[in-house]
Amino acid sequence: MLKRESGILLHISSLNGRYGIGDFGKSAYEFVDMLKRSNQKLWQILPLGITGYGDSPYQSFSAFAGNPYFIDLDEFLEMGLIEDKDLVELKKINEEEKINYEKLYIERYKVLRKAYANFKNKEEYQELKKFENKHSRWLSEYALFMSLKNRFNGVSWQEWPRAFRVRDKNVLKSSKNELNYDIEFYIFLEYFFRKQWKKLKNYANRNNVKIIGDIPIFVSTDSVDTWINPEMFQFDRKLKPRKVAGCPPDAFSVDGQLWGNVLYNWQVIKATDYSWWIDRIKDCFNLYDVVRIDHFRGFDSYWSISAQDKTARNGKWEIGPGIDLFNVIKKKLGDLDIIAEDLGFLTPRVRKLLKASGYPGMKILQFGFGENENNENLPSNIRKNTVVYTGTHDNQTFLGWYESAPEDEQIFCCEYLSQYLEKKIEAVKNNPVYSAIEALWKSQAIFSIVPFQDLLKLGNESRMNIPSTLGGNWDWKINEVLKTENIESFLQDITQKYGR
Known part of the structure; x- marks a missing residue:
């Protein structure tokens, strides 16, 4: 049963990674530690699926397979599967302000393929077949699908030669033999993805942090699920x-x-x-x-x-x-x-x-100030069986919304929050973002969740996604080691104050 709790929305890709993108490495564990110090019980992420053209986690090549970008490459270093020199280009990519998916695809897969080649000589290599059997309902077909995509230069399966589109049994059988090395490479990636994610999730759970995952309703048209x-x-x-x-x-x-x-x-x-x-x-x-x-x-x-x-x-x-x-x-x-x-x-x-x-539904505080005090997104109107956010990955940051909102909405926002929180209006005007977050924590919602960008008081330069646009989305990441003492203190105070 869900309990009255609170937490932070931050996707894995946005963590402060070392190799071009956030991953399951050190920064992920540090984020869990920050959640624990802040008395937060929830870490919400976006879908973990392998991404394709457009880089959207909601358009994956598989409804089951994980994103190899999130594999912690430092584990491969420790295992002797790769060397420091193999990571030079990825460290250069990491210096860019945003995630550069084009360069990341090229350089990450070079490293991943080298790691796989060396893994074949390790004793743990024997675990791959056991892992494949455990996930036999989908993994083998997924690995074949990705191998065929490589063979056909990445085009959609609907553009493959007819025998492959219609899954001719004899053609697929011979392909499995021809592409055995590549097929096993994708099984290797999924093995380490799941192994590392399980370790990270277990760490979070031991620290009383639950993971909220995200499942897209639809699958990509170009996916193994539609192909088979x-x-x-x-x-x-x-x-x-x-x-x-x-x-x-x-x-x-x-x-x-x-x-x-x-x-x-x-x-x-x-x-x-x-x-x-x-x-x-x-x-x-x-x-x-x-x-x-x-x-x-x-x-x-x-x-x-x-x-x-x-x-x-x-x-x-x-x-x-x-x-x-x-x-x-x-x-x-x-x-x-x-x-x-x-x-x-x-x-x-x-x-x-x-x-x-x-199931609890969702409310978005940004949507609450365009009408009147009866708006169902306002904290005073939110029912218990609800999850409330300042905004989601599809919205502006709260500061971005506030700064671009019509003047009458800004005034209503400040007046409402001042009355709801019993604070002087000047205090709200001086810090509308943190006042908005506190209002969520005070509400009756079962879960109150804030995007990490709002805790950092960032504007729309850190927005995650603009729906129905292609390019320039999903690429925000933390570029420095953050001092989070003020964030932690703020979250501790409101969490204790409102019993979350």
């Missing part, structure tokens, strides 16, 4: 998407958002008793303590767009699996700690689904 199970998705006879995902026009986007993920064929999935979804949820709870399901409203109804359309304007609502899916999940996996990301346009049907599931 095309019948579960809305493809035509030529294995081209018929319908893709997105969301309709709203106040933030006149054309809506065109995500491009091929949509599920829920009728086929239901006929399997949702077995793929059961496997996916089960695996998530092997990795995380709590799971946030992205775009929860899409299980009630989803915006269906023709794959030929250039915008999301002409889409239409289609009915999803509804509570039936979550009843089956509960029947097969028991009661699970799930957060429903129920942001966006909520109909009575969506609200009914959320209530039937019993």
Whole structure:
């Protein structure tokens, strides 16, 4: 059962790593230590899946495989699999202000491949086959998929030669023999990804910190999941998407958002008793303590767009699996700690689904100041079974929002927080970000979570993502060793004050 707690949202990639990106190394353990000193019980991250074009953690080549960028390379140094000289270029990349994914891809994989070549001579190499057997439901196919992507220069599987697209058994059998070295390389990557993540998660749990993971509702059109199970998705006879995902026009986007993920064929999935979804949820709870399901409203109804359309304007609502899916999940996996990301346009049907599931929904403080005191995102209106944020990875930082907000919203924000916190309005005006965070901690929400950028009082230069844009996203990282004494003291005070 969820308890009244609080924590910080910070993705692994944004940690202060040494080799171009945050990873499972020293800085991750130091962050857990900071959480403990701050009396925080929650560390929320974004999806850990392997990323592709666009670098989005919500567009992964697999619903199960982890991101090799997060593997701690210092362990390979200690094992003698690589040398210091192998890391020179990655250290140079690390000097850049933002994550440079293009250079990272080239240089990281050089190091990872060398580590694998030397690992074959180690006694631990024998563990790979055991690991593959343990994850046999998905790992072998994933490793083959990635090996074939390399063979075909990274293009989408829909552009592979026909025999590979339609998974001709004889062709795949010969490919497995030809690509055995490459296949085992990807198994090696997943082995160390999971081994290191398990160690880090166990460290967090021993320090009374729970990990909140994130599961995207959709999978990438170019993924092993769509390649091996095309019948579960809305493809035509030529294995081209018929319908893709997105969301309709709203106040933030006149054309809506065109995500491009091929949509599920829920009728086929239901006929399997949702077995793929059961496997996916089960695996998530092997990795995380709590799971946030992205775009929860899409299980009630989803915006269906023709794959030929250039915008999301002409889409239409289609009915999803509804509570039936979550009843089956509960029947097969028991009661699970799930957060429903129920942001966006909520109909009575969506609200009914959320209530039937019993999962806590989400509220965003930034959305609370555009109307009046009845706004459901304001702390005084937030119900207990809710997770509240100053903002998420898709929003501006709170300071960025405040500085760009219309004057009447700024005034309302300060007046509201002053009254809610029983503070002088000048104190709120002098520090609106920390006043906003304190308001979340005071609220009735079961979880109160703040992006780390807000604790650092950063502006939109540190924003993680601007939805429906490609490039310049997901690349914010901490570039220095931070002095966090003031942050820790602030969090300790409000956590004790409001009983989190």
